[in-house]
Amino acid sequence: MDGVVQLQRQLLDYTALLFQEGFLNDQFTQLQQLQDETNPDFVVEVVSLFFEDSERLLNELANTLDQQSIDFRKVDSHVHQLKGSSSSIGAQRVQNVCIAFRNFCDAQNTEGCLKCLQQVKNEYSLVKNKLETLFKLEQQILAAGGSIPM
Amino acid sequence: MESCNCIDPPWPGDELLMKYQYISDFFIALAYFSIPLELIYFVKKSAVFPYRWVLVQFGAFIVLCGATHLINLWTFGMHSRNVEVVMTTAKVLTAVVSCVTALMLVHIIPDLLSVKSRELFLKNKAAELDREMGLIRTQEETGRHVRMLTHEIRSTLDRHTILKTTLIELGRTLSLEECALWMPTRTGLELQLSYTLRQQNPVGFTIPIQHPVINQVFSSNRAVKISPNCPVARLRPLAGKYMPGEVVAVRVPLLHLSNFQINDWPELSTKRYALMVLMLPSDSARQWHVHELELVEVVADQVLNLIKPIASVKKLFISSSLAPDLPEFAVGDENRLMQIMLNVVGNAVKFSNEGNISIIAFIAKSESLRDSHAPDFFPVHSDNHFYLRVQVKDSGSGIDPQDISKLFTKFAQSQSLAARNSGGSGLGLAICKRFVNLMGGHIWIESEGLGKGSTAVFIVKLGIPECSNESKLPFFPNVSANHCQTNFPGLKVLVMDDNGVSRSVTKGLLVHLGCDVTTVSSADDCLRVVSQEHNVVFLDVCMPGVDGYEVAIRIHEKFTKRRQGPLLVALTGNTDRVTKENYLRVGINGVVLKPVSVDKMRSVLSEVLEHRFLFETC
Numbered sequence: 001m002d003g004v005v006q007l008q009r010q011l012l013d014y015t016a017l018l019f020q021e022g023f024l025n026d027q028f029t030q031l032q033q034l035q036d037e038t039n040p041d042f043v044v045e046v047v048s049l050f051f052e053d054s055e056r057l058l059n060e061l062a063n064t065l066d067q068q069s070i071d072f073r074k075v076d077s078h079v080h081q082l083k084g085s086s087s088s089i090g091a092q093r094v095q096n097v098c099i100a101f102r103n104f105c106d107a108q109n110t111e112g113c114l115k116c117l118q119q120v121k122n123e124y125s126l127v128k129n130k131l132e133t134l135f136k137l138e139q140q141i142l143a144a145g146g147s148i149p150m
Numbered sequence: 151m152e153s154c155n156c157i158d159p160p161w162p163g164d165e166l167l168m169k170y171q172y173i174s175d176f177f178i179a180l181a182y183f184s185i186p187l188e189l190i191y192f193v194k195k196s197a198v199f200p201y202r203w204v205l206v207q208f209g210a211f212i213v214l215c216g217a218t219h220l221i222n223l224w225t226f227g228m229h230s231r232n233v234e235v236v237m238t239t240a241k242v243l244t245a246v247v248s249c250v251t252a253l254m255l256v257h258i259i260p261d262l263l264s265v266k267s268r269e270l271f272l273k274n275k276a277a278e279l280d281r282e283m284g285l286i287r288t289q290e291e292t293g294r295h296v297r298m299l300t301h302e303i304r305s306t307l308d309r310h311t312i313l314k315t316t317l318i319e320l321g322r323t324l325s326l327e328e329c330a331l332w333m334p335t336r337t338g339l340e341l342q343l344s345y346t347l348r349q350q351n352p353v354g355f356t357i358p359i360q361h362p363v364i365n366q367v368f369s370s371n372r373a374v375k376i377s378p379n380c381p382v383a384r385l386r387p388l389a390g391k392y393m394p395g396e397v398v399a400v401r402v403p404l405l406h407l408s409n410f411q412i413n414d415w416p417e418l419s420t421k422r423y424a425l426m427v428l429m430l431p432s433d434s435a436r437q438w439h440v441h442e443l444e445l446v447e448v449v450a451d452q453v454l455n456l457i458k459p460i461a462s463v464k465k466l467f468i469s470s471s472l473a474p475d476l477p478e479f480a481v482g483d484e485n486r487l488m489q490i491m492l493n494v495v496g497n498a499v500k501f502s503n504e505g506n507i508s509i510i511a512f513i514a515k516s517e518s519l520r521d522s523h524a525p526d527f528f529p530v531h532s533d534n535h536f537y538l539r540v541q542v543k544d545s546g547s548g549i550d551p552q553d554i555s556k557l558f559t560k561f562a563q564s565q566s567l568a569a570r571n572s573g574g575s576g577l578g579l580a581i582c583k584r585f586v587n588l589m590g591g592h593i594w595i596e597s598e599g600l601g602k603g604s605t606a607v608f609i610v611k612l613g614i615p616e617c618s619n620e621s622k623l624p625f626f627p628n629v630s631a632n633h634c635q636t637n638f639p640g641l642k643v644l645v646m647d648d649n650g651v652s653r654s655v656t657k658g659l660l661v662h663l664g665c666d667v668t669t670v671s672s673a674d675d676c677l678r679v680v681s682q683e684h685n686v687v688f689l690d691v692c693m694p695g696v697d698g699y700e701v702a703i704r705i706h707e708k709f710t711k712r713r714q715g716p717l718l719v720a721l722t723g724n725t726d727r728v729t730k731e732n733y734l735r736v737g738i739n740g741v742v743l744k745p746v747s748v749d750k751m752r753s754v755l756s757e758v759l760e761h762r763f764l765f766e767t768c
Contacts, residue, residue, distance in 0.1 A: 030747045034658045042658050050651045077694045084692075084723060085651035087745050 004146035011137045012149055018134070023127050027090030047131055050089050054124055057082045061117055065110070075113060076105040082120070093123045172226055175219045182216025204258055211251045214244035276435035284439045287323065313345050320428065320449055321347045324442055327395055327432060330385055331402070332425040334359065341425055346385065357381045363399070368423050371451070373400040373443040382427050395430030396438050400450045402426050426450055467505070468495075473512035477536070481613030486585045490593075493582050494542050494606045502546030502603070514539035514609050535613045537591070543605040549597040557595060558583045586610055638755055639664040642683050644716070646676040646701070647690040652744065656688060656721070659751045673701045680705055684716040686758065689738075691720045698722075702736040717758050721746070 018024045035042040057078050064074050083098035085091075097120045104112030138148050186209040193205060221237045317329040329347035334340070335356065341364070343355040363380045376383060378394040401423040428446060430436045498507045514537040549557070558579045579593075586593040590611035597604035643665045647653040653669050660667045668684075670676045673696050680687060687705065691698025702718050709715035719740040720733065733741055740758045742750065 026747070027745045030745075031655065031658070033748055034662045036662070039658065039661065046651060046654050046658065049654055053650050080692075080694055081649055084649040084744075087723065088649070088652035088655040090745070 004144045007141045008149045022092050023130050025090045025092040050085050053085050072105050072108050091127045097123050175222045179216045179220040182212050185212050207251050211247045218244050280436045288441050317347050326428050328429040330427045334422050367399045368401045373398045373446045395432045397429045398438050399427045400446050402450045468507045470509040479615050481615050490582045498542050498544035502544045505545030507544045509542050511540045537609050538612050539609045541607045545603040548600045548602040549604050637664045641665045642685050643667050644684045644687045645669045648693045687716045688719050692723045699736045702738050706737045
C-alpha cells in the first residue's frame, strides 16, 4: 500500500510540475475530469489522437515549407489545425508557438516560419515525453492496485 | 194523264213547313260537310292524335249523312225515280257506316277518356318529382350559398363580377330559366336592366320605377311572386309553347354609393334598392317553394355585404394578438373556421365607424370555459385536443342587451336591430353559430349597451396533430433553485469540427453530460446528417475554407419551420467580437469560445435550451 501512495504522490507532484512549467494548462484538468467509469481511458485516447494528428501535421508542415514556392495558406491551415488540437488538450506551450507561427505565416516570413517549425517540433517532443511519462506513472499505480488521484 | 214514273212525296203538306224543312236540310248538309274538313285541318296541325282511322270512319259517316240530307232537298218536289234510287243508296250506305261507327265508338270512347285521366296522372307525377327535386336542392342549398358567399368575399371585391356571379350561382342552384337584376339609374326614377343570366350583354332597357308591382316588391324584404306579364319580367320572348314559368321578384338593398357618408350610416328611409327577377323554366310543372324563396331572400340580402367597401373606407385599426402558448399546428375544418372569422370580424367592421378592433386568440383553460353565457357547455379536456378561444372586440355601435339573444336567429328583426343590420337579416351569425356548435364550441356576443361597442367571443375545439416534434425540447430546467441543469440525458447533439482532437474533446464533454453525440468532420457531412431529431448542433465556425454562417443558413434551410430545426451553437477559437445581430441573422442561437470546460458546456446547454439564446462575450 505504501508503494501505491508513494506513486500517487509522485504522480501528483509530476503533474503539478508540468502545470508549473507551462506544458499543460487547465484544459488538461478538464479532460481528466471527463474520465470516469464509463470512459476510463478518455485522456489516453484523446492524447494519443493528439500525437497522431500532430505528427502528421508536422510532417506536412516540413514538406510544405520545403517547397520552392511556399504555399503559405496551406501552412497556415496546418498550423491552425495544430493550434486547435493542442489547445483542446491543453498543451499550452505548443499552442503558444502555433500562435507565433501563424503570425509569421500571415507575414509570409519564410525564415520565421522555419524557425517556428523547429520550435514547434521541440515543444511537441517535450510535451510528448512528459505525457508519456505521466501515463506510465498512472499505469504503475493502477497495476499496483491503486486509483489515480484527481 | 202522263205517267212520269215519279214518286210523290209522302205528305203534300204546307208550303211554309216544307220551306223550313228545305232550309234546315240545306244547313245540315252544309254542316255535315264542313265538320270533316275542320277535323282534317286540326288533326293535321296536331301531331299526336292517335286515332286517325277513327276520324276517317267518322268522316265517312258524316259525309254520307250530309249527302243524305242534301239529296233530301231534291225530294221536296216531284222527283224522278233516279233521284229516289240515289237517295236510297245513300241512306243504305249511311246506315251501314253509322252502325259500324257506333260499334267502334264503344271501344274508342273509353280509350279517349283514359287519355284524359292519364294526362292528369302525369301532371300529378310531375308535381311530385318537382317536390323531391326541391328537397334535394334544400340539402345542397346551404352549402352552395355559403360557398358562394365566402368565395366572393375572398376574391376581389369587383362589384360587377360579384353581381354577375350571384346571378349565375342562383341560376345554377335553383335551375332557373332567367335571372335578371334591375339597378336604379342615377336619377332614381327608372330601373335599368343591368345583368342577366342568359344574355351576355343586355340592352340598357329601362322602365319607370313607379309601378305598383315594383312598389310592392320594394316595400317588403320577402320575395314576391309577380305576373310574367309585368314589365320587369318580360325579358325574353316566350320560349315555351304554353306556360311561362312562375316569376319571383325580390328587392336587393344597395348603399347610396354616390354620396357615401363615412360617419353617417344611411337611413332606412333613403334606401335604394335594386330589383332581382327570377324566372322558373317555362313549360315545367315547377312552382316556387318556400325554401327556395327563403334562399332568394337571403342571397338578395347578402349581396349588399359583398359589394360594400368597408374597412378601407373607414379608418379602423385592426390589431390581432396570438397567445404564445398556441400550438403552431392544429387539426380542424379550416374553411369553416375561416368563414366564422370573416363573419365575426366583418360584423365588427360593419358596425364600427371608427376606432379599434382587436382580435385575441388564446387557449381556453377550463375556468374560463365555464361561462355564464354558456351554462350547458361542459368542455372535456384531453391530450389530443384543445379549445381555442377567439375574442373580437370592437368600439362600434354596440347592442342593446335585450336584443342579443335574437342575434343568432335567422331573419330576426327588431327596431334597434334594424338600424344595426341596415337591411341585413343577420344570417351570417346563424351560420356561425351552427358551425361553432358543430366544432364542439360556443359563440356569444357581449355588449354593455348601445354605443358601447361589443365583443364577439367564440370557442372551438381543435385537435393537436400527432407530431414527432412533440419530443423536440423536453429539457426545460427542473423545478429547482439551481436553474443550471446538471445533466442532459438523451439530448441529441451533433458536433461539426474538422479537428479530430477537438472533436473528441467536445464529444467527451457532451457525453459526460449525458448527451447522445454524433460527430461529423465536414460541412457537407453535417448537412447530410442533421435532422429533426437533433436538438443542438455545435458548429466550429473557424474551420478554414468553410463559412460557418453559410452552414448555419443551410442547416436552417433544411427545416421548413425554424422551430423544427436544432439550436445552433457556434464554437470559435478566435477572440474577434462579432455582433450578435450577425449571428442571429443566420439563425445561430449561441456562441462559445474554445476550449470549453465542463462547467462552461453545462451552462451553455442550460441557457441555450431554456432561452434559445446565449451569447458569451469573451
